Amino acid sequence: MKLATLRTAGGSTTAALVTGAGSYLTLPALDVGALLAQPQWRLVVEKAAEAAADKDQASTEINLIAAADADLAPLLPRAGKVICCGLNYGDHIQEMGRELPEYPTLFAKYADTLLGANDAVEVHGSGRVDWEAELAVVVGSELFRADEDQAREAIGGYTVANDVSMRDWQSRTLQWFQGKAWDATTPVGPVMVTADEAGEEFEVRGYVNGELVQHGNTSTLVFGPAQLLSYISQFTVLRPGDLVLTGTPGGVGMGMTPPRYLEDGDVLTTEIDGIGRLENQFRIHAHAEATV
Template structure:
């Protein structure tokens, strides 16, 4: 099952996606994050018989527009760790992205002039939490996963490396496409390709099971620090191929589109617009 947050008549509605451009509205829920607050969210979504909605890709909002928490994982694909000249980590590297960073899966990403000189691409797999997880063991963590989506984690490298803390280069306002929809966990299989394209050039390509720490391990580790709530998002890291690790370095230019595609989840594409 696929669930989306659609923009309709100046508002939004949670919807069950039926095809690439049609969905059924889930009445009473403004977005997927709101739907996930219900214990029986999956049953509600499956039985929804609301208005049929035809939509264009631009009508898709961030699948969970305002998660309570967005926890990102750095250095979590083996090939990316190696290209950055680091050793494989013993524990996950975590940092936070605020909900203000999210945009729809096909929205433009507008970059202020003071932050456009070292703009990099990072295609990522996002995990969406289904119910509260506090000190959960990895063996039980699957019960807390609603499903998966695609994240386009634009990174301002100059801001990122101003200090030892990465957050400031990772959470610029309206800089992260998220979607196109939530694919529930039973309909997604790990091991397919995660690919990122700059315009028509494939710049990242890695199987999703190359993660050092998988979703269950991440939930166990994070939930021992603080609880995860329904609708929270874990962004699991990016594979090798980023522009900053190239020689010479390569960054995103004005007008260039970054597309991220994951087998089984679909794709998102954001055009870069310099202010």
């Protein structure tokens, strides 16, 4: 099944099921993360779908929203943990001039960094805004000190993300955090495809103004989704609705000669076959150096 989080007319959000008939069926949860936190969430979805299919069901109890009218919110707007893996594709590691890592290179974001599949991205204070198309994993059940088999079973599903990075800030120190955790700069969505319906390999592509700049297959990840979840769970508990970004393939702007960065008005598209696509326009304001 495919699940999404929609903005409602009142300004709140609601979880929704993609019906396959060009519409979204709203569900009794604030968002996809809140839905996954319900122990019987699959049963909740199944009952809602059955009720929608029942012609005798009172129409006032069913809320179907046409896809054209849907306002897609960040998939997991209240994610407790957003953990990212850098340098996880062989070609990207090479373009950044590094060796294959023995352990995953991890950093964190906050839920504040996330935005919707079609939202505009506002950037203030950075002149080197870069793209990083990624497969993201949604945690479906609690994990702590898990092995890879347990981690694989705990994957709720997969979604699309772009780890937009402010390279000028990132390169100020050896720690990446300050270039990665900017509010409302990480688009995620448009849907989560549940693990039982997703494949094991994904084609990840990124475009700038329609030009293909990134293309990779997750079969070349150094650390796959289950490995990452297992490794992370050794030091912190993962809960339903947490998000793990798995890294980006080669083709980032920083690795080009000369380096290339997003400009005001550019449209960044991120897509993964079988999941969907993000399309985000950038509004980049004049760069101003921060004083310390």
